[in-house]
Amino acid sequence: MARPVPDPVRPGQESVWDYPRPPRVEREMRRVQIDFGGTRIVDTDDVVRVLETSHPPVYYLPIAAFGDALSRGQGASFCEFKGAARYFDVQGGGGAVAERAAWNYPNPMPGYEVLHDRVAVYAGPMDAVILGGETVQPQPGGFYGGWVTSDLAGPFKGVPGSMGW
Template sequence: MRRPRPDTPAPGQESVWDYPRPPRVERVTERVTITLGGEVVAETTDAVRVLETSHPPVYYLPIADFVDGALVDAPGSSFCEFKGAARYLDVHGGGAVAAGAAWNYPQPSPGYGILADKVAVYAAPMDACTVGDETVTPQPGGFYGGWVTSTVAGPFKGVPGSMGW
């Protein structure tokens, strides 16, 4: 499948088609929050985002910035050709449980060491995930964990027909 035609970014937006491959990691200056079961389970000003061609950014928050008991080991693992072996975690908050909704790289590949003590969370099973004052939209498709905000232009991998991008 050939690469899709990128959307033209509006003023203040960046195109996910300008993101690199292999991915780049960069610090985030805005406050990032995650809410589940009506409870804020994580809040930080020390997040990073991973930027990869065709994907909205994946936000990683420090494990230490999750409330006690919010992250519980879950079955399953996966492997990223860039970041290495991932483990999965259930997210608990306000009596709700989002099974396998978070992941991290305890021993990431060289160049991605900053991710070792950070966790990414799928936005869809959460009540809300925010970056600054904006509530994010989950990356389409359910497989990838990107967070779509008004600052990024697509199209985004995960939509029907995007498997070969």
Template sequence: MRRPTPITPAPGQESVWDYPRPPRVEQVPERVTIRLGGEVIVDTGGAVRVLETSHPPVYYLPIADFVPGALADSPGSSFCEFKGAARYFDVRGGVAVREGAAWNYPHPSPGFETLADMVAVYAGPMDECTVGGEVVVPQPGGFYGGWVTSSVVGPFKGVPGSQGW
């Protein structure tokens, strides 16, 4: 499949087509929150984001910043050619449980060591995820875990027909 035509970013925006491959990890200056089951399960100033060509950023939050009991081991695993082997977590907040809705790389590949004690969460199953107070939109398609904010433009991998990008 042919690469799509990137949307031209406005001032203050980034194009996901300018993100690198292999991905880059960078600090997030804004506060990041997640709400589930009517409760804030994490509110952190220690997030990082992973930037990869065609994907909205994936936000990784310190495991230690989640409220106790918010993350529980879940079956399943996957492998990323860049970051290594991932494990999954069920996410709990209030009476809500979202099975397999978070993941991390406990022993990441070289260059991604900072992710060892961080966890990424799919935005779609949560009540609300925010970056700097802005409510995020989940990356299309349900497979990838990117968070779309007004500061990024696509088109984004995950839309129908994007598997070959």
């Protein structure tokens, strides 16, 4: 399938089509806050993001920032770049549980060591995921875990017809 035509980039935006493959990991300076079950379960400025062609960034936060909001979930997956992933169930206030709503790479492949002891979260099941004061939208399609913000230009992997990108 041919690469899609990137959306126009407005001032203050970056295009996901300028992101590299293999992905790049970089420090993120914006604070992340996550609310679930009516409770703030994460509030941290210790954030890294992974940038990969056609994807909105995936943000990784320290496991310790979640306190007791994570428990081991079912299943595993594999990324050709980052390695074997394990999943976590996320617990929020009022007994709320989102199964397999977070993941990490306990033994990341070379070049991605900074992801050890960090967790990424799917935005969709959470009440709110806030990045630098902006409430994010989940990456389209429900399979990938990127966070869509107003400073990004797509189109984003996960929309209908993007399987071959």
